[in-house]
Amino acid sequence: MEQERAEITQRFLGADIGGTNIRVGVVDEGGRILGEARRPALAETGLRAAVDRAIDAMFEAVEGAGLSVRDIAAVGAGIPGGHRSREGICVYSPNFADSRGVQVLQPIREALDLPAFMLNDVAVQTLGEYRFGAGRGYTQMVMITLGTGIGGGAIVDGELRVGPTEGFAEVGHMTIDPDGPLCQCGNRGCWEAFAGREAIVRRAVLKIQRGRQTAIAEMVDYRLGSITPALIARSADAGDEVAVEVLEETGNYLGIGIANLIQLYNPEVFVIGGGIAQAGRWLFEPIIRTVRARAHMVPASTCRIVPSELGDDAGIIGASVLARVELGRSREEPAPPTSGDVPSELPPEESAA
Numbered sequence: 001m002e003q004e005r006a007e008i009t010q011r012f013l014g015a016d017i018g019g020t021n022i023r024v025g026v027v028d029e030g031g032r033i034l035g036e037a038r039r040p041a042l043a044e045t046g047l048r049a050a051v052d053r054a055i056d057a058m059f060e061a062v063e064g065a066g067l068s069v070r071d072i073a074a075v076g077a078g079i080p081g082g083h084r085s086r087e088g089i090c091v092y093s094p095n096f097a098d099s100r101g102v103q104v105l106q107p108i109r110e111a112l113d114l115p116a117f118m119l120n121d122v123a124v125q126t127l128g129e130y131r132f133g134a135g136r137g138y139t140q141m142v143m144i145t146l147g148t149g150i151g152g153g154a155i156v157d158g159e160l161r162v163g164p165t166e167g168f169a170e171v172g173h174m175t176i177d178p179d180g181p182l183c184q185c186g187n188r189g190c191w192e193a194f195a196g197r198e199a200i201v202r203r204a205v206l207k208i209q210r211g212r213q214t215a216i217a218e219m220v221d222y223r224l225g226s227i228t229p230a231l232i233a234r235s236a237d238a239g240d241e242v243a244v245e246v247l248e249e250t251g252n253y254l255g256i257g258i259a260n261l262i263q264l265y266n267p268e269v270f271v272i273g274g275g276i277a278q279a280g281r282w283l284f285e286p287i288i289r290t291v292r293a294r295a296h297m298v299p300a301s302t303c304r305i306v307p308s309e310l311g312d313d314a315g316i317i318g319a320s321v322l323a324r325v326e327l328g329r330s331r332e333e334p335a336p337p338t339s340g341d342v343p344s345e346l347p348p349e350e351s352a353a
Contacts, residue, residue, distance in 0.1 A: 011067065012323040013114075015054050015077040016121065016315025019043045019095025019148075022050060023312075024057040026065040026072070027320035031132035033313065035065025046098035047079075047090055048107075055111045075108055075116040076323030078124035078315050080151075083166045085118045117326040119166055121315060125308075126153030126168075127160055127325075128318025129271050133309035138268040142261050143308075144171060145274035149192045150257070154265055172196065176256055194253035197276065200229045204246045214242035233279035247282035254283065255290025258305065262291065266298045273308030280307075 011034065016023045018041055025036040037060035039053040054077070062069055081093030088105025108116040126135075126143040135141040141155040150172030154161045162168060172192040173185050180189025181199070193199055205224045208217045216235050220226040235243035258270060277283065284307070291300045310317055 010073045010324070011065070011071055012320035013058050013061065013072055013075040013112075014124075014316035014319030014321075014323065015058065015075065016124075016319060017041065017050055017054050017077055017079045018121065018315070019080060019093075022054050022057055023316055024054060024061045025313075025316035025320070026061050026067060027317055029324065031128075031317050031320075033316065035061045035063070035067070036316065037061040037064060041096075043096045047093060047096040047102045047104070048098070050096060051102075051104055051107055055108060058108075058112060069112050069114065072112070072114055074323040074327040075112060075114050076124065076319035076321070076326070077104065077108070077116065077118040078121035078319045078322075079104065079118060080121045083118060083120065085166045088116070088118065115323075115327055115330065117322055119162065119322055120151075120153075120168065122151035122153045123160060123162060123166070123168060124318035124322050125273060125310075125314040126155060126271075126318065127321045128310050128314040128316075129273070129308055130155050130160075131321045132317055133314060134271045134306045135269055140265070140267045141269050141271065142265050142267040143271040143273060144258070144261075146195070146254070146272065146276035147274040148197045150196055151274075152261070154267070156265065171257065171261065174257060174260060176253065191253070191257040195250050195257070197229055199253075200232065200246060200250050200276070201227050203249060204232055204242065207242050207246070212242050215240045216243055229276045229279065233282060236279070236282045244282060247279055248286050251283045251286025252290050255287040256294065258287060259291045259294035259300070262295045262300065262303050263298050267303050270303050270305045271308055272305070273311070273314055277307055 011026050011028050014025050014027050020041055022039040022041050026034040028034060037057040039057045041050050079090060079093060080095040082091040084091060088103055090099055090102045090104050093099040104118055105116045122145050129135045129143055130141055139158045143153045145151045152171035153168045173190045175189045176191050176194055177189035181193045182188055183190035183193040204216055204227055216227060219231055232243045232246055236247055288305055308314055
């Protein structure tokens with residue numbers, strides 16, 4: 001074991017640049033976080049300003065790890081939205097003001113004098129779970145993250161699949177019911193409109209407004225705009241009937257979309273991450289029941305449905321995996337590949353012991 005640790009020498013910076021928070025960590029080849037720093041994203045000030053805050057956090061994380069920038073091999077970043085990552089450009093991120101066509105990687109490279117790489121935030125989380133989390137040991141994996149919306153990523157034959165704008169398909173905007181509620185994207189009946197954060201809160205509020213007795217309203221002193229999915233989950237843990245019902249309904253809707261993705265990708269493992277997934281069994285039990293009832297052509301029994309193992313660390317650990325993979329590939333390939341796939345592992349001769 002000591003010899004194995006001694007051979008892990010490279011360190012990478014992983015940055016999770018979200019619409020609410022920015023989190024940066026120094027991560028070694030074994031997936032261990034050596035130092036980290038956080039900043040508020042202040043998304044209303046624009047993506048370029050958020051990148052500057054991320055750079056400040058990178059220097060702080062390196063210092064906190066007791067290292068210097070010269071000890072870092074490369075930087076990886078996960079950012080919501082679609083990108084042309086080879087050019088370092090964010091095409092558009094719905095989480096940030098003034099995000100169209102923003103150059104992300106150039107200021108990072110100039111500030112740290114290091115190679116830097118980027119992808120969609122859920123894509124890098126998928127890489128993190130695949131390499132060090134719930135996806136270890138599998139070659140076919142799908143991951144979704146549950147938060148304000150629903151994001152997705154997929155590993156197929158051991159490779160991260162990305163599209164022309166270098167993000168996975170917009171799984172949150174699959175149509176679940178063409179006559180369903182209006183989604184923020186303008187479509188009706190999207191998966192997010194049934195199982196995203198606002199949909200969960202809306203169901204709770206409607207039940208309260210219809211006169212249902214629940215501790216949820218009392219917990220926020222009847223300020224219904226203060227209700228959150230986390231509060232609903234706490235109420236369910238305390239046995240609140242309305243909270244359990246809301247999460248049961250949410251789990252059913254999630255199960256419908258997950259069954260669709262299982263039929264489409266036939267994964268060995270389906271990983272569910274994001275803050276809302278922390279509701280635990282109140283979501284997972286109805287999800288699994290619904291998937292078993294609906295996944296027939298590809299039986300649900302062929303796929304494990306599991307929570308994320310890395311939790312909030314998936315973004316920075318996954319971004320460090322991206323940095324490591326892309327650094328290894330850039331050293332081997334003088335010209336960027338044109339494939340839409342990102343290898344999820346380094347070539348054998350560069351893999352960690």
